[in-house]
Amino acid sequence: MKLEQRLTIALPSGERSKHYALRLLRRAGLEIPDFQGSRSLSHEFGNLRILEVKDPDVPAYVDLGVADCGIVGKDWILESGRDVYEPIDLGGEPYRLSLIGIQNSGSRIERVASKYARSARKMLNERGIPADVIQLSGKLELAALTGLVDAIVDVVQTGRTLKENNLHELEVFAQLSYRLIVNRAALKLKSSTLRELIHRLQHLETETGIEK
Numbered sequence: 001m002k003l004e005q006r007l008t009i010a011l012p013s014g015e016r017s018k019h020y021a022l023r024l025l026r027r028a029g030l031e032i033p034d035f036q037g038s039r040s041l042s043h044e045f046g047n048l049r050i051l052e053v054k055d056p057d058v059p060a061y062v063d064l065g066v067a068d069c070g071i072v073g074k075d076w077i078l079e080s081g082r083d084v085y086e087p088i089d090l091g092g093e094p095y096r097l098s099l100i101g102i103q104n105s106g107s108r109i110e111r112v113a114s115k116y117a118r119s120a121r122k123m124l125n126e127r128g129i130p131a132d133v134i135q136l137s138g139k140l141e142l143a144a145l146t147g148l149v150d151a152i153v154d155v156v157q158t159g160r161t162l163k164e165n166n167l168h169e170l171e172v173f174a175q176l177s178y179r180l181i182v183n184r185a186a187l188k189l190k191s192s193t194l195r196e197l198i199h200r201l202q203h204l205e206t207e208t209g210i211e212k
């Protein structure tokens with residue numbers, strides 16, 4: 001795909017998401033040479049600029065116009081609360097946002113930890129669970145196992161992490177997948193380039209199964 005206009009794409013830097021996003025973009029016809037091993041976070045290939053952005057930050061880069069578009073999981077779009085244009089569900093191995101607790105524990109849920117504090121508060125509120133939500137950065141399973149909290153709200157993909165930590169999925173809050181997000185102003189200013197990319201991504205076969 002030849003780019004007539006300069007295009008900046010926010011690529012999620014997480015191992016799983018980056019690998020998946022790059023594969024989709026290359027299959028859509030963008031020529032992106034291998035840049036693994038480079039410590040630079042911004043890569044220019046002719047009219048294409050790739051920014052390696054932490055997954056939770058992709059919606060902000062796109063919404064605020066630094067990137068014209070980006071690829072990111074629906075979990076981070078929900079958590080960002082940003083009003084980005086989301087034209088395509090890009091599939092990927094399905095995953096979900098769930099309420100997770102200690103196996104067979106019937107105790108009340110008073111304190112919950114999550115990387116997705118905003119979504120967790122909203123979803124617990126909607127279910128009438130008046131828990132206190134604390135924001136942690138990762139490895140949430142440990143918060144449940146050590147008794148720091150009664151439950152966690154986290155993503156589940158293969159279920160392996162839950163199984164190995166003897167944790168239990170109490171309720172699925174949302175089914176998730178990867179999405180293309182587009183800056184609304186860029187869609188007007190770079191209409192032909194972005195619409196061609198959207199069209200090409202739309203016509204890729206749905207992919208399933210991404211390597212961890």
Ligand code: PRP
Nearest residue numbers: 138139140154155156157158159160161
């Ligand atoms: C995510 C999530 C779980 C795990 C679930 O963590 O927080 O720990 O993946 O995946 P599974 O169901 O396939 O086992 P991530 O790998 O993003 O690391 P983190 O906890 O450090 O954020």
